[in-house]
Amino acid sequence: MTIPSPYLLEALIIRKVFDDFVALDDVSLKLARGSFHALLGENGAGKSTLVKCIMGYYHPDGGNILLDNKEVSINNPRDAHNLGIGMVYQHFTLIPNMTVAENLILARPHLPAMIDWKSELAELETRMATMPFKVPLQSNINTLSAGEKQKVEIIKQLLLDSRLLILDEPTSVLTPNEADEVLGQIKGMVDDNGLSVLIITHKFREVTGFADEVTVLRRGKYVGSCKVAGTETKTMAAMMMGSEVIAEPLARAETKQNETLLEIDQLSAESSSGETAIESLSLNVRAGEIVGIAGVSGNGQRELVEVLAGQRDIANGSIRLHGETFDATRRQARLHNLHCLPEEPLKNACVPNMSVAENMAFNNFDIPPYALKGLLINRGRIRERARTLITQFKVRTETEDTRIGALSGGNVQRAVLARELSGDIDVLVVANPVFGLDFKAVEEIHNRIMAARNNGTAVLLVSEDLDELLELSDCIHVISGGKLVYQTTPSEADRSVIGQHMAGH
Amino acid sequence: MNGDDFSLLSVIIAVLGGAIRVGTPFIFVSLGECLTEKSGRINLGLEGNLVMGAMAGYAISYLSGSPWLGVLVAGLSGAALGLLHAYLCQQPRVNDIAVGIALMILGTGLAFYMGKSFIQPQAPRLGSFSLGSWSDIPALRAALEINVLFIVGIILTPAMAWFFKYSRWGLIVRTVGESTDAALASGFNINAVRMLSTMAGGFLAGVGGSFLSLYYPGSWNEGLSSGQGLMAVALVIFARWNPVNCFYASLLFGGAAALGPALQSVGVTSGYYLFNAAPYVLTLAIMVSTSSNNRVLTGIPGDLVNPGR
Ligand SMILES: Nc1ncnc2c1ncn2[C@@H]1O[C@H](COP(=O)(O)OP(=O)(O)OP(=O)(O)O)[C@@H](O)[C@H]1O
Ligand SMILES: [Mg+2]
Numbered sequence: 001m002t003i004p005s006p007y008l009l010e011a012l013i014i015r016k017v018f019d020d021f022v023a024l025d026d027v028s029l030k031l032a033r034g035s036f037h038a039l040l041g042e043n044g045a046g047k048s049t050l051v052k053c054i055m056g057y058y059h060p061d062g063g064n065i066l067l068d069n070k071e072v073s074i075n076n077p078r079d080a081h082n083l084g085i086g087m088v089y090q091h092f093t094l095i096p097n098m099t100v101a102e103n104l105i106l107a108r109p110h111l112p113a114m115i116d117w118k119s120e121l122a123e124l125e126t127r128m129a130t131m132p133f134k135v136p137l138q139s140n141i142n143t144l145s146a147g148e149k150q151k152v153e154i155i156k157q158l159l160l161d162s163r164l165l166i167l168d169e170p171t172s173v174l175t176p177n178e179a180d181e182v183l184g185q186i187k188g189m190v191d192d193n194g195l196s197v198l199i200i201t202h203k204f205r206e207v208t209g210f211a212d213e214v215t216v217l218r219r220g221k222y223v224g225s226c227k228v229a230g231t232e233t234k235t236m237a238a239m240m241m242g243s244e245v246i247a248e249p250l251a252r253a254e255t256k257q258n259e260t261l262l263e264i265d266q267l268s269a270e271s272s273s274g275e276t277a278i279e280s281l282s283l284n285v286r287a288g289e290i291v292g293i294a295g296v297s298g299n300g301q302r303e304l305v306e307v308l309a310g311q312r313d314i315a316n317g318s319i320r321l322h323g324e325t326f327d328a329t330r331r332q333a334r335l336h337n338l339h340c341l342p343e344e345p346l347k348n349a350c351v352p353n354m355s356v357a358e359n360m361a362f363n364n365f366d367i368p369p370y371a372l373k374g375l376l377i378n379r380g381r382i383r384e385r386a387r388t389l390i391t392q393f394k395v396r397t398e399t400e401d402t403r404i405g406a407l408s409g410g411n412v413q414r415a416v417l418a419r420e421l422s423g424d425i426d427v428l429v430v431a432n433p434v435f436g437l438d439f440k441a442v443e444e445i446h447n448r449i450m451a452a453r454n455n456g457t458a459v460l461l462v463s464e465d466l467d468e469l470l471e472l473s474d475c476i477h478v479i480s481g482g483k484l485v486y487q488t489t490p491s492e493a494d495r496s497v498i499g500q501h502m503a504g505h
Numbered sequence: 506m507n508g509d510d511f512s513l514l515s516v517i518i519a520v521l522g523g524a525i526r527v528g529t530p531f532i533f534v535s536l537g538e539c540l541t542e543k544s545g546r547i548n549l550g551l552e553g554n555l556v557m558g559a560m561a562g563y564a565i566s567y568l569s570g571s572p573w574l575g576v577l578v579a580g581l582s583g584a585a586l587g588l589l590h591a592y593l594c595q596q597p598r599v600n601d602i603a604v605g606i607a608l609m610i611l612g613t614g615l616a617f618y619m620g621k622s623f624i625q626p627q628a629p630r631l632g633s634f635s636l637g638s639w640s641d642i643p644a645l646r647a648a649l650e651i652n653v654l655f656i657v658g659i660i661l662t663p664a665m666a667w668f669f670k671y672s673r674w675g676l677i678v679r680t681v682g683e684s685t686d687a688a689l690a691s692g693f694n695i696n697a698v699r700m701l702s703t704m705a706g707g708f709l710a711g712v713g714g715s716f717l718s719l720y721y722p723g724s725w726n727e728g729l730s731s732g733q734g735l736m737a738v739a740l741v742i743f744a745r746w747n748p749v750n751c752f753y754a755s756l757l758f759g760g761a762a763a764l765g766p767a768l769q770s771v772g773v774t775s776g777y778y779l780f781n782a783a784p785y786v787l788t789l790a791i792m793v794s795t796s797s798n799n800r801v802l803t804g805i806p807g808d809l810v811n812p813g814r
Pocket of ligand 1: 041043047411
C-alpha cells in the first residue's frame with residue numbers, strides 16, 4: 001500500500017511565456033491538504049499567472065499539475081471546477097447587470113436547460129444558511145458594495161463544493177474589518193470542513209493572522225516556501241525583495257501653508273446612472289498640504305475625482321484653481337499644473353493598447369519639444385523621455401514600446417504616476433494610489449506624494465485606506481452620501497469616530 | 506368639419522395599419538440585432554441580411570411555389586451571412602463594426618446580382634388574417650389585414666425575453682456579452698456563443714427581409730429596403746436591449762414610416778418627402794436625446810462598453 005501524499009495540489013516546474021517574456025520560470029508550488037497557504041511576491045512576480053495556469057485559464061508552456069498525487073490535465077476553468085478547485089479572481093468576474101442569484105446559478109457546472117427560478121431561489125436560500133456570510137439574492141450586482149461583491153464571489157465558489165479555494169488578493173477591496181471577517185470565516189471552514197486555501201496577498205497582517213505556510217515568488221522564479229509559525233515577517237519580506245532595499249518613509253517637512261490653490265465650492269455632480277453623487281461639496285486645499293478624503297467606496301469619491309479630471313460635467317457649483325474658475329480644459333489644466341491619478345489607472349487614465357511611451361506622453365505630446373510647431377509628433381523625443389521616466393520611476397516593462405495593458409497592476413500605477421509627477425505640479429489629485437501594490441511600491445509611491453507636498457504642491461488624496469490617510473494627510477475629511485460629514489486631523493483622529501461617520505452615523 | 510374629422514381618423518387608421526405592416530420587418534431585424542448585441546457583438550451588416558433575405562425568399566417562393574419555404578431559405582441565407590460575420594470577427598485584430606459594413610455591402614451586392622432574373626416574375630405571397638371583416642370602413646379593413654409574420658413576431662418577442670431570463674442558453678449569451686472575463690472564468694466558449702448568436706440574429710434579419718418581398722411591398726426589386734437594417738441598430742439602443750421594447754419601438758418606427766403615405770392618401774401632398782423622412786428624423790432624435798456625457802446607457806451589454814477581447 002502506498003502512503004497517501006500529504007499534498008492536495010502540486011504544481012511542478014510550471015513555465016509560462018508571454019510572447020517572449022518569461023512570466024513563470026519553472027516554478028513549483030506544493031499545497032498540503034487542509035492548509036491555508038499564502039502565495040507572496042512583489043508586483044509582477046507571476047502570482048496571478050501561476051494560479052491562472054492551475055485553473056486552466058492559461059495554458060502553461062511546461063510542467064505538470066498533480067491533484068491527490070495524480071497528474072491531471074486542466075484545459076479550462078470548468079475542468080478545474082469539476083476537480084473541486086474554485087477561484088476568486090483578482091478583478092471581479094461577477095456580471096454587474098445580473099442579480100446575485102443569476103450570478104450564483106451561472107457558476108453551476110450543470111445548468112438546467114430551463115431555469116425554474118422559484119425552486120432555484122428556494123434551494124439557494126437553504127444552502128445560504130450554511131454559508132459563512134449572507135448576501136441579498138435578488139439584488140443587482142451593481143448595487144452592491146465592494147465588500148458584498150467579494151462575499152458573493154467567495155460564496156459562488158463555496159456553493160460549488162470546492163475542496164480547494166484559490167483567492168487572488170481577495171481583501172484589496174475590503175476594509176480591514178471586512179477582511180478579518182471574511183478571512184476568519186474561511187479559516188473556520190479550513191479548520192472544520194477540511195477546505196484547503198491558496199491565497200495571494202500583499203498584507204503580512206493577513207499572512208501571520210491566517211496562513212499556515214507560504215510560498216514566495218520573485219520575478220517569475222520560485223524563491224522558497226516555509227511555515228508561517230516561527231518565521232518572521234522580516235524574513236518573508238527579504239525573500240520577496242531579495243537584496244533590494246526598501247525606502248524609509250519620507251518625513252513630513254514644515255511647509256508654508258498659505259496660498260489656497262484648489263477651491264471646490266458648493267459642487268454637485270451626477271453619477272453614471274443619473275443620481276446625485278456629490279451634493280454641495282465645499283473644500284479647500286492649500287499649497288504644501290495633503291487633504292485626505294476618507295469614506296466607503298461609492299459615496300461620491302469616484303465622481304469627485306472625475307469632475308476634477310475633466311471626465312464628468314459639473315451639475316452645480318464651481319472649482320477654482322489659483323482663484324480662477326476651472327472649466328476642465330486641457331489648456332487650463334496645463335496652465336495651473338493640475339495633475340490627476342485616478343483609481344484603476346489602466347481603465348481611467350490609460351489606453352491599454354497604446355505603448356508605455358505613448359501613454360506617458362498624454363500630457364505633453366502636443367507641445368514642443370514633443371510636437372514640432374504643435375503639429376508633427378517627434379516620436380524619438382517621446383520615447384527618449386519615456387526611457388528616462390521608466391528608469392526614474394522603476395517601471396518594470398520590457399521596453400518603452402510594450403503595450404501598457406500587458407504590464408502588471410503595480411507597474412501600470414508607476415507608469416501613470418511617472419507621467420503625472422514629472423514636471424511642475426501645483427495641484428495633485430490622487431485616488432487610491434496604492435491599491436493592490438506590494439509594500440515596496442507602497443512606500444515608494446507614498447514618498448513621491450509626500451515629496452510633492454513638501455515641494456509646495458496642494459494634494460487632494462482620496463482613499464479607502466484609513467491607514468494611508470492617517471500616515472500622509474495634514475487634514476482628513478469623511479465623505480458619506482456625497483457630502484463631507486466630518487473633519488479631523490491625523491493627530492486628533494479617533495478611528496472609531498471616523499468609522500462611524502464613514503458608515504453614515 | 507366632418508370631412509376633416511374623417512381624414513384625421515383615416516390618417517390614424519392608416520398609421521396604425523402601417524405600424525404593423527412597415528413595423529414587422531423592424532421587429533425581426535431588431536430582435537435579431539438585440540440577440541447578437543446581447544452576446545457582445547454588433548452586427549452592422551444586418552442591412553445586407555435583410556436585402557439578401559428579401560431576394561432569397563422571393564426567388565425560392567417563385568421557384569417552389571411555397572412562400573413559407575421562401576421565408577425559411579431567407580432565414581438561412583441570413584444565418585449564412587451571420588456565420589461569415591462571426592467567423593471574420595473572431596480572427597485576430599478584426600473589428601466587428603468594419604466587418605459589419607463590409608458584409609452590408611457584400612449582402613446587398615450579392616442579392617442584386619443573384620436577384621436580377623427575379624425582378625419581373627410574380628411569386629406567391631404570404632397570407633394574412635382579415636381581422637376587420639366586421640367593419641364596413643374599407644380603410645379599417647385594410648389596416649386590420651394582419652400578416653402572419655407579425656403574429657410570429659408577437660410570439661417571438663416574449664419568447665426571446667423568456668429565453669434571456671429563464672433558459673441556460675439565455676444566461677450564457679448574456680454572460681458572454683456582459684463580461685468576457687466572467688465567461689472565460691466560467692469556462693464558456695466565447696467565440697462559439699457569439700457565432701451562434703450572430704447566426705440566429707442573422708436568421709431573424711433574413712426572415713424580416715423575406716417579409717419585404719413576400720408581403721409588403723410584396724415584390725422583389727433593388728430599391729426594396731430603405732435602410733431598415735441599419736435603423737434597427739438604433740432601435741435596439743432605443744429599446745435598451747430589451748426584446749419587448751424592441752417590439753414596441755418597431756411599431757413606433759413603422760408608424761412613423763407610414764405617416765407620409767397616410768397623409769398623401771388623404772390629399773396632404775405638400776410635405777410628402779419631408780414626412781417620408783420621419784423614421785430617419787426619429788432615429789436621429791432618439792440617438793441624440795438618449796445619449797449623455799455623464800451617463801451610461803442602462804441595459805447596455807457590458808462588453809460593448811469595455812470590450813474584453
Ligand atoms: N496576458 C499577458 N500578456 C503579456 N504579459 C503578461 C500577461 N499577463 C501577465 N503578464 C506579465 O507577466 C508578469 C506577471 O504578471 P502577474 O499578473 O502574474 O503578476 P502578479 O504577481 O500577479 O502581480 P500583482 O501583484 O501586480 O498582481 C508581469 O510582468 C506581466 O507584465
Ligand atoms: Mg496579480
